[in-house]
Amino acid sequence: MKTPSLPAPVSRRRFIGQLSAAAAAISLMPRLGLAADGPKPAKKLGIALVGLGNYSTDELAPAIGQSQHWRLAGVVTGSPEKGKRWAQRHAFPQRNILGYETMARLADCPDIDVVYVVTPNALHAEHCIAAAGAGKHVITEKPMATSVADCDAMIAACRGAGVRLMVGYRLHYEPHTAEFCRLARERTFGPFMRMKGSNSFDMGDPDPADYNWRVNKKLAGGGPLMDMGVYVIQAACMAKAEEAPVAVTGKFGPVTRPRLFAQVEQSISWTMEFADGALADCETSYAEQVSLFEATAAHGWARLEDPAFYYDEPLLTTSRGVVDLPKVNHQLAQLDAMAAEILTGSPSLAPGEMGRRDIAIVKAIYAAAASGQRTEVKV
Numbered sequence: 001m002k003t004p005s006l007p008a009p010v011s012r013r014r015f016i017g018q019l020s021a022a023a024a025a026i027s028l029m030p031r032l033g034l035a036a037d038g039p040k041p042a043k044k045l046g047i048a049l050v051g052l053g054n055y056s057t058d059e060l061a062p063a064i065g066q067s068q069h070w071r072l073a074g075v076v077t078g079s080p081e082k083g084k085r086w087a088q089r090h091a092f093p094q095r096n097i098l099g100y101e102t103m104a105r106l107a108d109c110p111d112i113d114v115v116y117v118v119t120p121n122a123l124h125a126e127h128c129i130a131a132a133g134a135g136k137h138v139i140t141e142k143p144m145a146t147s148v149a150d151c152d153a154m155i156a157a158c159r160g161a162g163v164r165l166m167v168g169y170r171l172h173y174e175p176h177t178a179e180f181c182r183l184a185r186e187r188t189f190g191p192f193m194r195m196k197g198s199n200s201f202d203m204g205d206p207d208p209a210d211y212n213w214r215v216n217k218k219l220a221g222g223g224p225l226m227d228m229g230v231y232v233i234q235a236a237c238m239a240k241a242e243e244a245p246v247a248v249t250g251k252f253g254p255v256t257r258p259r260l261f262a263q264v265e266q267s268i269s270w271t272m273e274f275a276d277g278a279l280a281d282c283e284t285s286y287a288e289q290v291s292l293f294e295a296t297a298a299h300g301w302a303r304l305e306d307p308a309f310y311y312d313e314p315l316l317t318t319s320r321g322v323v324d325l326p327k328v329n330h331q332l333a334q335l336d337a338m339a340a341e342i343l344t345g346s347p348s349l350a351p352g353e354m355g356r357r358d359i360a361i362v363k364a365i366y367a368a369a370a371s372g373q374r375t376e377v378k379v
Contacts, residue, residue, distance in 0.1 A: 045339055046073030046111045050127050051119035052082055063331035069339040073112045076103055106134035117141060120219040121226060125150035132157040137164040137342060143230050144355025146221025151356035164342055165352035170334040172349040175325040176316040180302055185241045189300030192239040195280035197232040197293035199309045203286040215264050223264030225362055229284035231309040233361050235293040236272050236280035244357050244379045245272035250369030270365045
């Protein structure tokens with residue numbers, strides 16, 4: 001299934017306007033038969049997972065199984081035997097089990113509409129471009145890639161093929177975070193001018209099958225900034241109605257486990273400066289367990305916590321009190337809203353351009369931390 005060809009590259013102002021308009025995609029779901037309690041759609045979108053690690057196994061596959069709008073139609077894996085087990089478990093044909101080197105054969109799988117790339121960061125560009133070349137819409141996990149050049153290549157490939165490119169930023173589809181975005185966009189308390197955020201987890205002794213790629217710079221592109229810090233960057237940009245910072249400063253934290261963190265940082269802190277003078281002080285680490293974000297304006301404040309970025313529901317509190325909103329399965333909410341975006345042709349809440357913006361910020365932070373100098377962000 002394809003939507004019409006994507007438009008030409010957009011300006012920053014138009015891009016931000018599209019993000020605001022894209023919120024309508026979620027509100028369109030009931031009218032399209034896409035609400036969880038509404039009638040089933042005439043056709044479920046077929047999705048193939050590329051990479052069958054923990055996130056695909058424990059989060060995405062169960063969400064797809066619960067959705068009225070998706071069906072697992074295939075997998076791309078380096079293990080044919082694992083692929084066969086997935087085909088049996090999820091009732092899709094074995095012809096839809098592909099290898100990474102044979103992704104071009106996706107073109108011969110008409111029951112696959114969308115490909116979700118869930119491989120290590122450095123492989124996202126290769127797998128996205130292969131899926132686009134086969135005429136499939138693409139969702140790629142965060143971070144979008146490990147370089148701005150790769151992001152550009154992914155965007156160009158999807159645009160050239162006339163397919164959608166979206167980033168798996170699940171929190172854009174989570175109600176508490178969406179309300180935080182609304183408060184920022186509508187300046188309920190005035191523009192947020194001081195922000196503080198942290199997102200970290202204690203890696204402990206990693207299981208080689210699960211975590212070793214995260215401390216391999218060639219595969220991960222970096223340490224916790226690439227993995228956990230992207231969420232804090234996202235929150236700061238949300239607080240500024242999706243504006244990017246104009247400059248950053250950064251500092252690498254101490255390394256207490258040099259054997260494990262020989263290639264990537266163990267922790268890093270940074271400050272994002274925005275055009276109106278707003279500042280966001282941020283940090284991320286693989287050595288502690290913390291997840292929160294707060295933003296302050298002239299007439300009030302808003303805070304995501306308990307935790308802000310994990311799969312558990314964040315607690316949104318403001319200077320007016322606790323905000324009570326429905327709890328959702330993050331992956332299911334993301335996937336169902338993305339189905340609405342695809343089926344209606346609506347702008348995505350998390351398009352490839354957003355993923356590219358975040359990688360440009362990440363690269364500026366690394367440059368600032370390495371040089372000790374304030375670094376301009378070029379998006």
